[in-house]
Amino acid sequence: MSDRRLGVFICHCGGNISDYVDVEKVRAAVENDPDVVVARTTMFACSDASQEEMKSDIEQHNLDGIVVASCSPRLHLETFKGVASRAGMNPYCYSQANIREQCSWAHRNEMPQATDKAIRIIRSALAKTRLSEPLSTIRVETTPKVVVIGAGVAGMVASLTLADMGLDVFLVEREAKVGGWTRRWGKLFPSDRKGEDLVEELAGKVKAQPRITLFTQAELIEKSGTVGDFTVTLRVRDKSNISLNVGAIIVATGFDPYQPDEGEYGWGQRRVVTLPQYEEMLAQGDGPLTVGGRPVKTVAYVYCVGSRQSEDCGLEHPNQYCSRFCCSAAVHAGIKASERDSGLNQYHLYRDMRTYGKYELLYEKASREGSVFIRFDEEAPPEVYDEGDKMIVKVADVLDAGEEIEIPADLVVLVTGMVPRQNDGLVAALKIPTGSGGFFNEIHPKLRPVETAINGVFIAGASQGPKTVAESVASSLAAVAKGGALVMKGYVDLDPHVAVVNSEACTWCGKCAEACPYDAIEKVEEGGREVARIIDALCKGGGPCVPVCPEGAIDLKGYTDRQVRSMIESMVKEAV
Numbered sequence: 414m415s416d417r418r419l420g421v422f423i424c425h426c427g428g429n430i431s432d433y434v435d436v437e438k439v440r441a442a443v444e445n446d447p448d449v450v451v452a453r454t455t456m457f458a459c460s461d462a463s464q465e466e467m468k469s470d471i472e473q474h475n476l477d478g479i480v481v482a483s484c485s486p487r488l489h490l491e492t493f494k495g496v497a498s499r500a501g502m503n504p505y506c507y508s509q510a511n512i513r514e515q516c517s518w519a520h521r522n523e524m525p526q527a528t529d530k531a532i533r534i535i536r537s538a539l540a541k542t543r544l545s546e547p548l549s550t551i552r553v554e555t556t557p558k559v560v561v562i563g564a565g566v567a568g569m570v571a572s573l574t575l576a577d578m579g580l581d582v583f584l585v586e587r588e589a590k591v592g593g594w595t596r597r598w599g600k601l602f603p604s605d606r607k608g609e610d611l612v613e614e615l616a617g618k619v620k621a622q623p624r625i626t627l628f629t630q631a632e633l634i635e636k637s638g639t640v641g642d643f644t645v646t647l648r649v650r651d652k653s654n655i656s657l658n659v660g661a662i663i664v665a666t667g668f669d670p671y672q673p674d675e676g677e678y679g680w681g682q683r684r685v686v687t688l689p690q691y692e693e694m695l696a697q698g699d700g701p702l703t704v705g706g707r708p709v710k711t712v713a714y715v716y717c718v719g720s721r722q723s724e725d726c727g728l729e730h731p732n733q734y735c736s737r738f739c740c741s742a743a744v745h746a747g748i749k750a751s752e753r754d755s756g757l758n759q760y761h762l763y764r765d766m767r768t769y770g771k772y773e774l775l776y777e778k779a780s781r782e783g784s785v786f787i788r789f790d791e792e793a794p795p796e797v798y799d800e801g802d803k804m805i806v807k808v809a810d811v812l813d814a815g816e817e818i819e820i821p822a823d824l825v826v827l828v829t830g831m832v833p834r835q836n837d838g839l840v841a842a843l844k845i846p847t848g849s850g851g852f853f854n855e856i857h858p859k860l861r862p863v864e865t866a867i868n869g870v871f872i873a874g875a876s877q878g879p880k881t882v883a884e885s886v887a888s889s890l891a892a893v894a895k896g897g898a899l900v901m902k903g904y905v906d907l908d909p910h911v912a913v914v915n916s917e918a919c920t921w922c923g924k925c926a927e928a929c930p931y932d933a934i935e936k937v938e939e940g941g942r943e944v945a946r947i948i949d950a951l952c953k954g955g956g957p958c959v960p961v962c963p964e965g966a967i968d969l970k971g972y973t974d975r976q977v978r979s980m981i982e983s984m985v986k987e988a989v
Contacts, residue, residue, distance in 0.1 A: 417543050420451040420476045421535060422467055424458035424483035426513055433517035435528045439482070442532045448543055450474050458483045464496050471500035478502075478542040482510040482535050487857055503547035505909065505971055510538040533984045540979040541972075548970055550906035551949045555641030556660035557900050560585060562633055562839065565593030566882055567874030567889040568665035569615040574893045576624035580900060583657055584619065584627045585647060591616050591629070593667045594689065599696030601882055602745040602775060607696070611882075628655075636662070636842050637932075639950030640869030641905050660900035661869045663892045664845065664853060665885075668831040668875040671719030671732070678715050678827050679797035684804050685825045687718075688739065691746055701754040704824055709757070712750065713806040713822040714743050715795050716763040720830035723791075734850045736830025736879040741772040743828040744779045751782045759784040760820050762795050762808050788812050797825055831879040843870055844931060852878045863892040866953060867931075868907060871896045910971040911952035912959065918966035919944040925958035925967060934958060 421443050425431035436454050444452035451470050455463045458481055471479065479502070481493045486509040494504035512531040520527035557580055561572045564586035572584045590596065592612030601608055619625050630650035638644045643662060647655045670689045673680035684704055686694070694702060702709040720739065722731035740763070747759050761784055768776040780786065788811040789795055795808040803821040810816050833851035840847070845865050848854040853872040856864045863871050873892040874885035899905050912933075921943040926934040933951035936943055945967070959967050959974075968974055 415448055415543060417448040417478055418450045418474060418476050419448045419539060419542060420467075420470055420474065420479040421449055421453070421539070422458055422463075422470075422479065422481050422483075423452070423454045423512075423535070424463075424481070425454060425456045426483060426517075427457060430483070430513050430517045433521050433524055433527050434512060434531045435524060436531075438528055439512075439531050439535065443535055443539065446536065446539060448478075449539070450476060459489050459492055464492070467493075467496050468500040471497065471502050476500075476502060478506040478508075478545055480508050480510055480535060480538040480542055482512045482531065482538070484513040485511050488860070491860075505548040506542060506545045508538040508542045508545070510535045536983045536986075537980040540983040541976045544973070544976045544979055545971065548909040550909055551911070552904050552906050553639060553641045553950050554904050555900045555902065556643075556658055557581065557903075558583070558657075558659045559661045559663060559896055559900060560633070560643075560645055560657060560659045561663045561665060563587075563593070563665035563667055563874070563876065564591035564619075564627065564629070565665060565667045565874065565885075566595050566611065566615065567667070567876075567885040568663075569612075569619050570886050571663050571665060571873055571889040571893050572625050573615070573618055573622060574890060575897055576622045578893075578897050578901065580624065580897060582625045583647075583659065584625055585631050585633060586627070586629045587632055587666075589630050591619070591627070594670070595882060597689070597696070598692040600745075600749055602741060603771060609696075631655075633839055633842055639948065640867075640907065641900065641950075643869065661871065661896035662843065663871045663873055663889070663896055664839070664843065664876055665873040665889055665892075666834050666836055666839065666876045668879070669834045671736075671829040671832050673718060673827055673829065678718060678795065679799065679804060679825055680827065682799050682804065682825075684799075684823065685797065685827065687827050687829045688743060688746065689829070691824075691826045692742075695746060695749050695753070699753060702750065702757070702824070707802075707823070709754075709823040711758040711820065711822045712747075712760070712824045712826060713797075713804070713820050714747065714759070714761045714763075714826045714828055715797065715806070716740065716743065716761065716828040718827040718829045719832065721764065721791075730851070732830070732832060732850065734879070735767065737767065737769075738879055738881045739828050739830045740767045741769075741775055741881070743826070744768055744772075744775045744784075746826070747779050747784050748775065748782065751779075751784075760806070760822070761786045762789055762806065763787070764789060764791050787818065790815075831875055834876070843867060845870060845872070848878075850878065852876065863888055863895055868905070868950070869896075869899065907950060908954065910954035910969065911949050912947045912954065912956065912967050912969055914945045914947055915966045915968070916940075916942075916944045916946075918964045919962075920964055920966075921945055922963060924961045924963070928957040928961045930955070930957070 497504040497507045516527045516531045560583040572582045575582045595608040596612045598608035634648045635646035641660045679685040720736040804825045806820040846854045871892040873889040933948045937946045
């Protein structure tokens with residue numbers, strides 16, 4: 414038995430845990446374990462009242478380590494670290510045991526087994542906490558400058574807001590003109606403002622703002638340094654390189670529209686266009702639509718082209734996500750087409766209509782104006798083929814007992830979604846992780862929605878997933894709030910769970926540096942010997958360097974080999 418004083422707090426989670434795990438049995442099992450001074454159950458550990466009770470127990474019993482057995486640490490790790498700090502306890506002597514996702518949710522019909530598993534998980538967390546040491550955050554000074562990658566609407570709004578906060582901004586755009594796809598489109602929903610007008614207004618403000626330096630036909634090709642003090646290299650139009658020192662990076666590189674395969678829903682035929690192409694057609698001129706000089710009297714829209722693809726669709730990387738904006742954009746395009754020609758016949762062939770929120774009003778308006786909505790089954794998508802002077806669209810109407818309908822259309826619009834923009838060079842330079850859909854991935858969609866695994870690098874707009882213009886602006890402002898606060902504060906405190914090298918044991922073979930995906934290990938000379946050194950501000954504590962070291966010279970603070978071994982031993986130990 415050590416001289417530690419540990420507390421265990423077991424959460425009912427309002428029944429999410431206690432309905433499937435006998436929490437009282439769990440408490441009774443661990444309350445007499447070595448070094449455990451306090452063991453309690455609570456209905457909602459994350460509630461303000463429970464947090465105050467925990468704080469009181471820490472102070473009253475002079476606890477130097479706690480284990481909270483509740484939900485995933487991704488949800489409330491920072492919550493309970495805050496409780497420990499407010500109580501005067503080192504927050505890095507706290508461990509969270511996930512008995513909701515790993516016990517109650519995984520074993521709903523096996524309470525005895527789920528309860529036993531919860532006991533073992535908590536004892537494992539106790540073993541780790543028993544060997545924990547107080548750690549301090551790593552403080553890094555920040556440079557009050559920001560680089561924004563991508564000069565679409567999201568990037569320009571972010572740059573203007575940062576400049577209004579008194580920060581110097583470098584706005585980098587790969588194309589010759591700013592504005593991205595929005596510039597090519599006509600009226601946007603729900604404001605009915607022309608995309609080009611919106612872009613020109615923002616571009617004018619960017620040019621008039623002395624704190625913003627705009628680089629067009631430029632790309633970020635290299636990044637070095639750490640959060641708060643990055644050095645980025647831009648390759649500009651004349652192939653020369655420019656080096657910039659910034660404190661934060663905001664990535665707003667936008668998206669690419671899905672490009673159908675040859676023959677997909679008739680793609681390749683002159684009278685078959687994608688939604689972005691149709692938007693450009695509607696933005697040009699007034700009056701009835703024409704294709705090849707012939708008037709368009711009937712338009713058929715085929716939804717979910719390139720989105721919500723099944724795993725067995727035959728593609729190597731199917732787009733299984735919903736692009737979200739497409740339904741609203743297509744319905745709005747139909748309304749704009751009706752304004753140009755009130756006699757136009759329009760048929761919307763959809764799987765599920767997702768005009769969410771206020772965009773439901775667009776759907777209602779289109780229906781009132783004569784658009785016909787036909788639902789098809791995902792297992793029986795529409796067929797599109799050429800028949801002389803018409804495109805024939807054949808579909809089985811799910812809402813009409815599967816009756817098969819043939820629509821002779823003058824124009825077929827493939828309602829294509831968004832796909833990730835190809836930015837291999839940028840991804841390699843910044844090392845931003847991507848999600849299953851290929852878009853840039855945030856740390857947590859609700860708790861940290863614009864932060865990435867790379868400290869100081871934030872994502873905004875459609876670069877992290879399909880969004881409307883309004884949603885892109887909202888996410889860019891969130892990135893500004895995070896990035897701007899980081900650099901304006903003057904410093905940033907980083908998590909201390911980083912690797913550490915025993916220089917006496919290290920013989921520098923370089924394997925650790927090869928294994929590190931963040932370039933956080935460098936070779937230095939110490940006492941006439943070449944050894945590895947960890948760059949704390951770059952290290953993410955992932956630990957790939959630890960197992961590859963042949964000398965066992967690297968460990969992780971807060972997750973040492975000794976701690977991990979004790980966790981394993983405590984889980985496999987049989988109850989007496």
